Amino acid sequence: MTAVESNGLIHNVHEAPFPDADILDVISLLSPDEQEQLLKIRQHLQDNIRKQVIEYWNREEFPFEMLPALGDLGLGELAVSDCSWLFRGLVYAEVARVDVSLCALVGIHNELILGMVDQLGSDAQRAQWLDKLRSFEATGCFAMTEPDHGSDVAGGMETTATKTANGWIIHGEKRWIGGGTFADFALVWARDTDTENVKGFLVRMDLPGVSAEKISDKIGLRVIQNADIVFDDVELSDADALPGAAEFSAANEMLRNSRIWVGWQAYGAQMHAFDVARDYVLGRKQFGQPLAKFQLVQQDLAEMISNAMASFGLMHQVARLQAEGRVQMVHAAMAKSTGSRMLRDSAARARNMLGGNGIVSTYEAAKIFTDAEIVHTYEGTYEINSLIVARAITGMSSFV
Ligand SMILES: Cc1cc2nc3c(=O)[nH]c(=O)nc-3n(C[C@H](O)[C@H](O)[C@H](O)COP(=O)(O)OP(=O)(O)OC[C@H]3O[C@@H](n4cnc5c(N)ncnc54)[C@H](O)[C@@H]3O)c2cc1C
Incomplete structure (x- = not known):
């Protein structure tokens, strides 16, 4: 070798x-x-x-x-x-x-x-954006979380949408919005001041009153640009509202699917941690032997690949439920929370197996290790997703 x-x-x-x-x-x-x-x-x-x-x-x-x-x-x-x-x-x-x-x-x-x-979206919104989105010529960002409302954003959302004669005025602040510094538009969720319903709007990022500032110095997910975005009395026309998103529940199916996407992300990142760790311990020698020959290292590797395959088994069944139209939020929450827990475990083992090199991003393990922290937290934190699973199996909600 x-x-x-x-x-x-x-x-x-x-x-x-x-x-x-x-x-x-x-x-x-x-x-x-x-x-x-x-x-x-x-x-x-x-x-x-x-x-x-x-x-x-x-x-x-x-x-x-x-x-x-x-x-x-x-x-x-x-x-x-x-x-x-x-x-x-x-x-x-x-x-x-x-x-x-x-x-x-x-x-x-x-x-x-x-x-x-x-x-x-409306026919006009689809005509305006879909082709450009398919090729990545255009990108959008998803603006839901706020500075004062993360886990409780659905009930606590403070960003407002006020109806005017021909449109809406959006006012509020969003935090952590991925791609917010370069997106062409934001899909903004705001509370209708009249009905209290949370609604969705397509807001072009170049409109007067919209300003985005990059959140720097993150320990993980450093490639994606997260932003604090201010919407200061941004004037929209009626055509900028998402007709299918007049109530927050309209987004449920897609929020569920996006949580499932994070479950797949956790599985893929576990495979990355395994790839990096196995490659390294096969090549690195200590005490005259490859690290891969030591039993403790072998156990770590065996548990990492087994956890990844267990994650896959869960994701595979969730994909089957999606295909059959039977998937529910409890499945998405279980996929996301379990995958992120196993990822944290595998990422820490990979980082450890690389010794000192495990803290240098060039060797990848450190990058996976810190990225795993974000997978743990976003798309509903580990705790909130666990509580969603617990609500389904006890019939009792501990958080609302
Ligand atoms: C890198 C990154 C990218 C993101 N991208 C986006 C994006 O593109 N768009 C977007 O809208 N949002 C995005 N988010 C926001 C993300 O979804 C929130 O960070 C997440 O929902 C948690 O909210 P919070 O950070 O305000 O934490 P909080 O809700 O303040 O939670 C803090 C801690 O308290 C715990 N906690 C809260 N409530 C309870 C409870 N009832 N019981 C037990 N524990 C509880 C949480 O689990 C957590 O550990 C992103 C976040 C990050 C870090």
């Missing part, structure tokens, strides 16, 4: 063939066409993004030049294509297997922007 260095990233080149990390042959569950497409996507991500994205992560910059090729591979239109739910999930996992932030961009884009414009 030899070690080669490219782009500052160490790769071990194995002389003997090692089994692919997909030891349950997950990919065989797809149709031949989808298998071929997934392998094409994996190849592109591994060859052209995995190493290259590290520098963007270090600099807290977004790699805009990577988007057109992802668009060509169909990643901008998963939510409106006729691909299987399993393929959609496995694509998210492959993206997370190289970078969690990029997976966040692709997931938000499909589940929360493209899907909502397609299903909740």
Whole structure:
């Protein structure tokens, strides 16, 4: 075995063939066409993004030049294509297997922007945005969380929408909005001052009264640009309201699917942690032997891949329920909370297995380790998703 260095990233080149990390042959569950497409996507991500994205992560910059090729591979239109739910999930996992932030961009884009414009938008909104979104020529951001309302935002939302003669006035602040510094529009949720209903609006980011400021110095998800956004009496026309989003419950189905996307993200990032750890311990020698030969290291590796496969089993069944139209929020909450718990565990083991190198982002483990913290917190925190599962199995809600 030899070690080669490219782009500052160490790769071990194995002389003997090692089994692919997909030891349950997950990919065989797809149709031949989808298998071929997934392998094409994996190849592109591994060859052209995995190493290259590290520098963007270090600099807290977004790699805009990577988007057109992802668009060509169909990643901008998963939510409106006729691909299987399993393929959609496995694509998210492959993206997370190289970078969690990029997976966040692709997931938000499909589940929360493209899907909502397609299903909740007007004909005019679809005509204006869908084609550009499919190719990533345009991007949107999903503006729900507020400075004072995260977990309780549905009930506590303070951003207001006030009806005028020909439109609406939006006023309020949003926090943590992914892609908010460069999106063409924000899908903003605001409380109707008349009816108290929370409604959805498409707000162009270049309108007077809209200002976005990047949140810097994050410990994880450093590639995606999160923003604090102020909407200071922004004037909209009636045509800017999402006709299908006159009530917050209209977004439930898509919020459920986006939570499931994060479950896939957690599975993919576990595979990344495993890839990095296995590669490293096969190459690194201590006490005259590869680290991979020590029993404690072998146990860690075995538990990491087994947890990833257990995560996959859960996600596979959730995808089946999606395909059969039977999926519920409890399934999404279980997928997200369980996947993120296992990811935290595997990311910590990978970081530890790399010793000192495990704290340097160039070796990837540190990047996965800190990105895992965000997977734990966003799309409903670990605790809130656990409480949603608990509500379903006890019939008692502990948080409302
Ligand atoms: C990197 C990143 C990207 C994000 N992207 C977006 C985005 O694009 N769009 C968007 O709208 N939002 C986004 N978010 C916001 C995210 O969804 C919220 O951070 C999340 O919902 C938690 O809200 P909070 O941070 O205000 O924490 P809080 O709600 O203040 O929670 C703080 C802690 O208290 C716990 N807690 C709260 N209530 C309870 C309870 N009843 N019982 C037990 N524990 C409880 C939580 O679990 C957590 O541990 C993003 C966040 C991050 C960090």
